Amino acid sequence: MDHCYRHPGRETGIRCTRCERPICPECMISASVGFQCPDCVREGSGTGRSPAPNQPRTLAGGTIAADPRLVTKILLAINVALFIAVQARAGLVDDLALVGAWPPSPHVPVEGVTTGEYYRLFTSMFLHEAPWHIVFNMLGLWWLGGPLEAALGRARFLALYLISGLAGSALTYLLAAPSQGSLGASGAVFGLLGATAVLMRRMNYDLKPVLMLLAVNLIITIAFSDFIAWQAHVGGLVAGTVVAAAMVHAPREHRTLVQYGTCGLVLLVTAVLVVARTAMLT
Template structure:
C-alpha cells in the first residue's frame, strides 16, 4: 500500500518528512526550531508540549506512531548535525583559499581551462580539460582568489545550503551541490573561450538557489522572495563582463533538475527515481565534456 503523505501539524497543507526530536510530530521548515540534536517543534522548544487530548500543557510528551528513524524531506535521514556537509564544504573552500594565498601557482594548476594557448605563449600547451586534466572541472569549484569572491560565495552557501541539507539529507544535498558545480563547469567548458580560466563555487551556489525555488514551490511557500533573489543574481551575472555567466546558468539548470527529481520522486519508487535523476544528469555532464573535448582536439 502506498504511504500516506505526512503533513506539518501546524500547517496541514505542507507535506514534510521532518519531525520534532522530542515528540516526533511532523514539522515543516518554517516550524523547525534549532536544538542541540536535530529540530524541535515550537511547543517543545518552549519547554511545554500540547498533548493529544486538548489544550493541556506540561504533561509528558506523547510519541507519535512511526517515531523510530527520523526522515528528512523526500527520504533523507535527519542526522544529529543537519548542517555537517555544509560546514565541511565551507571549510574546504576556506582552506583552499588560504592555501592559494601562499601558493598562487594553484590558480594555474586548478582553475577551469579548456585548453591553454600554443607553446609560444609561454604556457604549457598540454594543460587544460581538453588535454586530459578533467580534475579541473571539480577543483575549480573550490578555488577562489579575491576576498570578496569567497566571502560572497560562502555566505550564500551557508544561507542556502544549511536549510537545504536539513530538508534533503546529507547524501542528497552533497549530490545536489557537486552535480550543480559540475554542471556549471561543463557549460563553461562548452561555451566559453577555451583559453579563458574561470574559478569559484558560483555554479554550485546557483544550483542551490534553483533547488531552493523547487523546494519552496513543492511546500507551497511564497515564491516571491526566491524569485526576486534569483532575478537579482541573474542581473549581476550579466552586468559584469568578468563573471563566467556560463557557470551560473549551468549550475542553475542542473541544480533545478536534480532538486526536481529528488522532491517530486513518487514514494513507491523514490530511491530509484532519485538515483536515476542524478545518474542521468551526470551522464549529460560527461557527454557535454566529451563533445567539447572532441571539438577542441579535432
C-alpha cells in the same frame, strides 16, 4: 501562514499528521501518510517505535541528522582552506582552475581539460582569488545550504551541490573560449538557489523572495558577463533545479530510483558535453 512550533521564526504551510502542529522542513519527518513532528515520532505516534528499515526520514527521504548543517560546514571549510592556500602558494590557481587549454608556448606545454586534465572541472568549484568572491559565495552557501541539507539529508544535499557545480563547469567548458580561465563555487551556489525555489514551491511557501533574489543575481550575471562566467551560473541553476525537483517530488515507492536516476542522467549529460567539447578542440 503558521509558524513552526519548534522554530517560531519559520513560516510553514505543513502540519504534523498526528498532532496537527505546524512544522518546518527541518522538523518534518516522512511518515506513511504525510509528515510527522519529531515529538510524535519520538513517542511512537501511538503505535510503538518503527523498526530499523522505517526510521524517520527527511522530506526527501534522507536520514535525520543531529547536525543538519554538517556537510554545509565541511564544504565551506574546504573553500576557505583552498582560498588560504591560493594566497600562500603562487601558481596554485593555474594548476587547478578550469581552463580548456592554455595557448601553445615554445617554453610551456599546453595544459587544460582538453589535454586530459578533467580534474579541473571539479577543483575549480572550490577555488577563489578575490576576498569579495569567496565572501559572496560562502554567504550564499551558508544561507541556502543549511535549510536544503535539513530537508534533503546529507547525501542528497552533497549530490545536489557537486552535480550543480560540475554542470556549471561543463557548460563553461563547452561555451567559453578555450583559454578563458574560470573558478569559484558560483555554479554550485546557483544550483542551491534553484533547489531552494523548488523546495519552497513544494512547501507552498511564498516564492517571491527567492524569485527576486534569483532575478537580481541573473541580472548581475548578464550585466557583468565580461567578468563573470555566466555559463557556470546557468549550468548550475538548471542542474540544481532538475535534481531538486527529483529529490522532493519523487514518489515514495520509487524514491531512490527516481532521485539517483535523475542524478545519474544529469551527470551523463554533463559528461556528454565535456566529451563533445573535447572532440571539437582536438
